[in-house]
Amino acid sequence: MVGTFWGGQASQALQRELIRISRDLGPVSIEVRTFGMAALNDYLSRPQPLAGRESLDLAIVPHHWLGQLAQREVIGELPSERAQFLRQKLVGQALLAVSDGERVFGYPISAEVLALVYDPTIFPYPPRTIDEILSTRFQEGVLPLALDISSPQALAPLVGSLQGGLIDADGSLVWRPKAVVETLERLRAAWGSSDGWRAFRGSDLESLQVQLYSSGKLASFVAGPWLLQALEEAGRPFAVMPIPGFSGAPGRARALVGYQCVVISRESRWGDLALEVGAQLLQEDSSDRINRATRRLPVLLSAYESKQGLTSAGSFGFLRALEQGQFVPGTPHWTEELQKAEQQLEGFASHAQPPKLTRDAFLSNGDRP
Amino acid sequence: MKLRWQFVWSHLISILAAVLVIGAVHLFLLLRSTRVLEKQSLESSLSTVSHLLLQKIAQLESDRDALADFASGTRLDGGMETMGRLHDLLALYRVERVEVFNGLRREVEAFRWERGIGRGLETPWFPPNPSIAARIAGGGTASWVQRGASGQFSLKLCTLLARASPDERRWLVVTEPLDGTLLAAILPTGTVGAIEAGKQTLATWPVASSSSKGSLAELAAYLPRGTFSSLFEPLVARRPTVRFDDGTVLSVALMTSAIRSGQSLVVGLQAWFLVLAGGTLLAFTLGSSLASRLMAPLSALLDGTAAMARGHLMVRLPENRHDELGSLTREFNRMADEIRNTYLAAISTLAEVVEAKSRYTREHVERVERLVIATADVLERRGWVRFSSHQRFLLSVAAILHDVGKIAIGKEILNKSGPLDSTEREEILTHPEVGALIVERMGKLERAAEIIRCAHEHFDGSGYPRGLRGEEIPLESRIILAVDAFDAMTMNRPYSSGRPQEEAMAELRAEAGRQFDPVAVEALIEVLSTVERTKSAISHDSGLYRAVHPGQDARSSRRVMPPRDIRE
Known part of the structure; x- marks a missing residue:
């Protein structure tokens, strides 16, 4: 079996x-x-x-x-x-x-590997930073960016770019609350009002993101290669690139x-x-x-x-993300640290409405169902 | 081919034929019952799968109603919040796609990307089937099977939402893709299946390929293979399961490979070969046993005939059967007796002729024979020699006819009381050779002839006719010489009395190693001593000579008579 x-x-x-x-x-x-x-x-x-x-x-x-x-x-x-x-x-x-x-x-x-899927008709060239995406002017009701806020893997490139790295000399995950809070703080513009909050959390999130993207309600989102078929069938143009970091971040964003x-x-x-x-x-x-x-x-x-x-355009983008990506060790210690980070983020994402972005709010468990 | 193997082969062929027939019948019955069991098992699986499919449809109806409850009281604008809530409900009710129509306008839609993605499963409004359109327009629930733009089939369940105002007409449609995944969850292991509508295959599991719907027949390649299972047609069972409002009858078809039939075939063949091996062993044992039972008397007859052909005249076979083979054995014995008696009659005649010419009486011949046989018995008892019945017969013949050569010697020489001159002596020395020639001419008695030829050879080589010595002289001849000499010494003659036995024995001892073989002398003296000690004579019933004259007292009769059966 x-x-x-x-x-x-x-x-x-x-x-x-x-x-x-x-x-x-x-x-x-x-x-x-x-x-x-x-x-x-x-x-x-x-x-x-x-x-x-x-x-x-x-x-x-x-x-x-x-x-x-x-x-x-x-x-x-x-x-x-x-x-x-x-x-x-x-x-x-x-x-x-x-x-x-x-x-x-x-x-x-x-x-x-996770990468950024974006609409090439909105972004005529690949956005260089997250801030560039967030600062772009969109029509009413269009979200600039979506990602799974409860997933350390989705946030890791951004957190890592702020921390200057994700792995210490022992091969353990470096996941500093300060960097995480700063990441979420700088992403806040993405969900904006409470309406957009659902695109960052909740069940069947990938389906929702794909449908929002295909119906023009989402300009970019963080996705894995397994969504390529869904994107191809959705009928809307898309391009894939490695997740960019924040402007001014000390390190490179590596998925x-x-x-x-x-x-x-x-x-x-x-x-x-x-x-x-x-x-x-x-x-x-x-x-x-x-x-x-x-x-x-x-x-x-x-x-x-x-x-x-590896011939499709989407595959090429994910391949680039793979090449620039951060290798993850399969050690028990790494898994443990990752689970802790996941618990923290799930606590944060469990809020039905966008919570206040303080370190304490981040470390609280939120209002889990 | 030997008779034994003929028996074995005939049994083998019979048993093999029986085993083959019984095995074929057994195998046929076994395979048929297994096939029936397989069919029943597949039917049972089909019932379960049909039931599970109905459950799935019932669940979809329940989910549709639950979603309709939600949608009835909610303003659905297709915005971010509505989409989010619909996705929460999709996860809650495990529905793949939900759509809400307001009049002819699609108000909102939500789907799970894994199975319901893309435009392929969108619901066209209104459905092309007029009866469905009528049902929907009439406000009832409706269910139908729809082929999407990409060729994928799906099941649609529609319900009219509760009206917020008299003019409002909103419908909710939930969709379940009819794909292999639906079947994968409910098919038993080792079974492939299809959902069919009429002759059209809507979905299969396993999915034949990503581009083709395939058909049940194509799925045979995915069936598990077992030993010999490919020899049997895969089992197929179909059952109409549900009828939708558009008239589509959804059937479930299952196919499984005949693994159990293959296994039964293996078991049946194993049993067959086992019985075959047992049958072969039985055939060999029975055939061999029967052959042994039949061949034992036949072999004895064969050996007896061969022995007779080689001159073994004392052959007599045991008559312990009461069937045809027993009769054959008795006839053989009778024939052997007649041949033997013919010989004995000839011997008797010769002995009579000798008696008629010489001064010896028939008692001398009879005594010599008995003593020779008794001496041979002693030697056998001491383990020095072993005589077969044939050798014993030849010894008797030689003892009786040891002086038959005297036929050729003139009577005046034979009965001359004074010393013989050299001519007479030379003539008398020829009688062993003459006797041997006479006996040789009788056929089958060459060995007896050789004994007679040497019956006057002395142990030290001083005898005649060839002057042989020691072991060169046949033992039988050495025994006859000692016994003949003893009897000649002790025999009463019409004109003189014989010497006393002790004196004759002393003479034998004195001549042992010179004229006589010491071994023969020692054995003879033991015979004589035993007779003296027990005061008994050597059985008059023993001896060949006696056998030729049954019913006659040897001491009262002066002549050798032919056996009664010969005379008769």
Whole structure:
């Protein structure tokens, strides 16, 4: 059984690929079970009760979960021959993302990074700073910028540019409240009145942002490559560029680069088979099909050499963001720090109306439902 | 081919034929029952999937009504706040797309990007189907299947919103894409499926490809494969599940591979081969056993016939069967008896001729034979030698006919009481050779002839006709020489009495190693001592010579008579 938080076409593509693989491997039945992100983490991390709950054999998780999953012994280290196989096939950062020294904990299958999607008819040239976007005059009822305010990944480039970096010498996340508050303060112009606040928080936010953008109510927003298909079908022109920083910020804005990884559960009854399924998902054809369906970026050296799947304008923008991005270590410490930052931001975003931007207000829990 | 293998093969072929027929019938029944079970299982899955699909539609109707409650009391302007609230409701009710129409104008729409994105699933207003349009215009709820601009099918559920004013006519439409994801959540593992409307396939799972809707038949490539499952047609089950207001009947079709049939085939073949192996073993055992039972008397007959052909005249087979083979054995024995008696009659005749010419009586011949056999028994008992029945027979023949060569010697020489001159002596020395030639001519008695030829050879080489010594002389000849000499010494003649037994025994001991074989002498003396000690004679019933004259007292009869059955 394979657990994933991918939905829609990504889940379909994964299922199709697993069916292909299962046919090659013999009489194997592989089931895909879709969870919410938190539910998947919970399912993986809890010891399986005696009855009524099947253990996952494989799961597709963000690479920054790996450290904690390995620490809790939910997943095990890949055998050396599999690690060697990865060293030969992957771009360097993808391998580092799933490694702790010589130990490798999963198969990275795709890369992802947040970038700025903007309307080239409004911005005749790519905006150089966030302030430039916010200072642009728009028609009534048009938001200049939207992003998920509860997501550290969305805010990280801006916070990092103000702090001068996001990672300290120990590889831990640097997330200073002062810089975060300043970031939110400087973004305040984006949501303006309470009407715009919903475009920065809440459920199905990506759908809302895409629809606001496609209906001309949003000039730019921070999005991941998985929204490319939605944007292409929306029918409105769009361009993609790396997220710009604030004007006068001491550092460059660098988005966090993440990877989707296949991990093998230690509770799997078919460990060797699961390892083989994971390796099969990294074959050139499989990887290309999955990345095309999920609109994520490849991790295989061969894909970058052949430019396979990187031909659309949107992909090019995300690729640039990937190149300029900040590599995220998959250590338990990093995950812990990221979760703390997430809790803080969720507390802030849980306010139904835009809260006051003081350090205390930011650190409060807000009015969670 | 040997008879044994013919038996084994005939049993094998019979049992194999039986196993093949039974196995084929068993396999047919097994596969048929498995196929029925598979079909029932698929039907059961189909019921579940149909039920779940109906539940999903019911849930959509419930969600539509809940959204309608919200929309009825709300002014929807398509602004940021309205969009935000609709998205909150989308997440709450898990609806993929919601649209509100005010008259012919789309007031607001909201959708989740993962499945309902784009213009492809927009609801055209009014729907092209006149009956749906009429239902909607009439203020009722309506449901229909719609093919979108991009070819994707979706299910639409519409309801008229409560009116805020008499002129207000607003409708709410919720949409569920009819795609593979809908089926993926409700299909059992190892099964592919399709949602169909008439002959049109609306959605499949797995999705055949991103560009094609595919059909159920195309999905066979996605079915799990098991051992031998490809030999069977995939199982397909269809069931009309729900009818919408536009008359569309939505059916669910499931297909699964015949994995269990393949497994049953494997099990059936395994059982078949197991029975085949058991049958082969049984056939071999039964065939071999029966062959052994039939072949034992046949082999004995064969051996007996071969022995007879080689001159073994004492052959007699056990008659322990009461069937045709037993009759055959009895007939063989009867034939062997007749052959043997023919020989014995000839021997008897020769012995009679010798008696007629020489001074020896028939008692001498009889005693010599009995003592020779008794001496041979002692040697056997001591483990020095082992005689077969045939060798024993030949020994008896040789003992009886050891002086048959005297036929060719003149009677005056044979019965001369004084010393023989050199001519006479030379003539008498020829009688062993002559006797051997006579016996050889009888056929099958070459060994007896050789014993007779050497019956006057001395252990030290001083005998005649060839002057053989020691082990060169056949043991049987050495025994006959000692016994003949002893009996000659102790035999009463019409004109003189025989020497006492002790004296003759002393003479034998004295000549042991010179004239006689010490071993033969020792064995003979044991025989004689035993007879003396027990005061019994050697059985008169034993011996070949006696067997030729059944029912006659040897001491009262002066002549050798042919056996009764020969005379008869």
